[in-house]
Amino acid sequence: MNTWESGGYRFDTGPSLITMPWVFEALFEAAGTRMSDHLTFQSVHPFAEYHFDDGTHFTHTGDLPAWLTTVRALEQNDASGFLRFMELGARLFNVSQATFFSRSPFERPNCQIIRALRHLPLRFGWGNYDRTVRHFFRSPHLRQLFNRYITYVGSSPYQAPATLSVIPYVEYAFGVRHIQGGLYRMIEVLCALGEKEGVEYRMNTPIRSIMRRGGRVIGVEPEKGPLIEADVVIMNGDASCAPVLLGESGAQPLPERNRSMSGLIFLYALKRTLPDLSHHQIFFSADYPTEFRQLFDERRFPDDPTVYINIPSRTDRSLVPGEGEVLFVMANAPANDGDTWDDAMIKQARTHVMQRLRKSGFPDIEQDISASTVWTPRKMAMQYGMPGGAIYGQASHSWRGAFMRPPNKDRSVAGLYYVGGSTHPGGGTPTVVMSADITSRLVEQYESS
Numbered sequence: 001m002n003t004w005e006s007g008g009y010r011f012d013t014g015p016s017l018i019t020m021p022w023v024f025e026a027l028f029e030a031a032g033t034r035m036s037d038h039l040t041f042q043s044v045h046p047f048a049e050y051h052f053d054d055g056t057h058f059t060h061t062g063d064l065p066a067w068l069t070t071v072r073a074l075e076q077n078d079a080s081g082f083l084r085f086m087e088l089g090a091r092l093f094n095v096s097q098a099t100f101f102s103r104s105p106f107e108r109p110n111c112q113i114i115r116a117l118r119h120l121p122l123r124f125g126w127g128n129y130d131r132t133v134r135h136f137f138r139s140p141h142l143r144q145l146f147n148r149y150i151t152y153v154g155s156s157p158y159q160a161p162a163t164l165s166v167i168p169y170v171e172y173a174f175g176v177r178h179i180q181g182g183l184y185r186m187i188e189v190l191c192a193l194g195e196k197e198g199v200e201y202r203m204n205t206p207i208r209s210i211m212r213r214g215g216r217v218i219g220v221e222p223e224k225g226p227l228i229e230a231d232v233v234i235m236n237g238d239a240s241c242a243p244v245l246l247g248e249s250g251a252q253p254l255p256e257r258n259r260s261m262s263g264l265i266f267l268y269a270l271k272r273t274l275p276d277l278s279h280h281q282i283f284f285s286a287d288y289p290t291e292f293r294q295l296f297d298e299r300r301f302p303d304d305p306t307v308y309i310n311i312p313s314r315t316d317r318s319l320v321p322g323e324g325e326v327l328f329v330m331a332n333a334p335a336n337d338g339d340t341w342d343d344a345m346i347k348q349a350r351t352h353v354m355q356r357l358r359k360s361g362f363p364d365i366e367q368d369i370s371a372s373t374v375w376t377p378r379k380m381a382m383q384y385g386m387p388g389g390a391i392y393g394q395a396s397h398s399w400r401g402a403f404m405r406p407p408n409k410d411r412s413v414a415g416l417y418y419v420g421g422s423t424h425p426g427g428g429t430p431t432v433v434m435s436a437d438i439t440s441r442l443v444e445q446y447e448s449s
């Protein structure tokens, strides 16, 4: 989560939607306060407008009767397919709540876990995600729509396990939220609360090494300045970088082939108001399998990228100085070490993005842009220490990739713990907070004596 501001236009540079708000409410409660005293969560209606290459266009809404009418118009039988797909997601969600979301995978299972696992839907919940989507939907448009949810964890629907059907269920069942003033308000508020509780922040202090003695951490060494001593170290950077920071010989961060995707993001401050557009817009590529083949196999920016446009100012006018809009335009990109993302590369990728938008009938905005900036995979890699700018650490490909993520406690170094999107249970803002909860409990369990 990060922010950028220009001429009174305020942007989020990372997340654009929040799900599972109760996870954040619990975090505020743990800090002895109520979230609603600090932040206003706004429900986003409709969820999104979808635009397809063949000119098909429809609204994805949380209003079930209206949505089922849309689904039936696309393909009569898919209405029951949608309900059965949601039922599968609900069963997976209920199992996840008691297991994956609340515990480290290496904790010994108790009776409650074993009881929950008995309800794991093995049929369709276990195989390949795209195959499961094809089982429930015949409409090519709905197949593309539901396949896109796997990009929420930076992965390919053609390689991910069907267990991730929990993602579209969570969005449909519990809705999509925006935070008034921008999602970055969450960070500002949490930092202020932490300060009140005595947390001391050292900003812009890159850590070069995690120091240990006799199999136990003793602190961290910044790039500049002396050792910061500590009994416990919790690493929030990409967990695959830990062996490098520990100075293990031959250690390398996550290899390219195992990485989740990065993104190319253009932020545009627009002088013109776009009242006909809604908060979330998706402009699909003509050929989704080819797009993912180019991203993951050929490891290049797609010729025809699916483009996501987030216009939070459609819901929240506090983000703009009066007239106008803030536009967050994103396409998926591979997380490669060698990509320079110089001006020529950005220009070429932007041409592909704009071609897709033009083809899908998005209004011409070039003359209305008053300020802009770009976030490339390289910039994310450098700013956040993510290998190649991989937003979600390892890709959620195969059951192992999705569910056997780096654990929250180091297996061999005492006092060293991990938290955040690259670890268990995975990326996305609510999941990262769940990760913090799991890690906190592990620290209490192992360090309190």
Ligand SMILES: Cc1cc2nc3c(=O)[nH]c(=O)nc-3n(C[C@H](O)[C@H](O)[C@H](O)COP(=O)(O)OP(=O)(O)OC[C@H]3O[C@@H](n4cnc5c(N)ncnc54)[C@H](O)[C@@H]3O)c2cc1C
Binding pocket: 001, 013, 014, 015, 016, 017, 018, 019, 205, 206, 207, 208, 236, 237, 238, 263, 265, 383, 384, 385, 391, 392, 419, 420, 421, 422, 426, 427, 428, 429, 430, 432
């Ligand atoms: C473009 C984009 C869109 C997204 N969209 C959504 C969305 O719509 N909804 C959603 O829920 N999630 C979304 N996400 C994912 C979500 O933002 C992340 O999963 C989450 O914020 C990760 O939190 P974290 O604490 O794990 O990592 P971060 O917030 O990245 O924190 C890790 C911190 O560690 C620092 N660090 C790393 N290495 C070192 C070191 N050696 N020394 C010192 N500091 C170090 C980094 O600089 C960084 O500040 C999106 C992310 C991006 C980038």
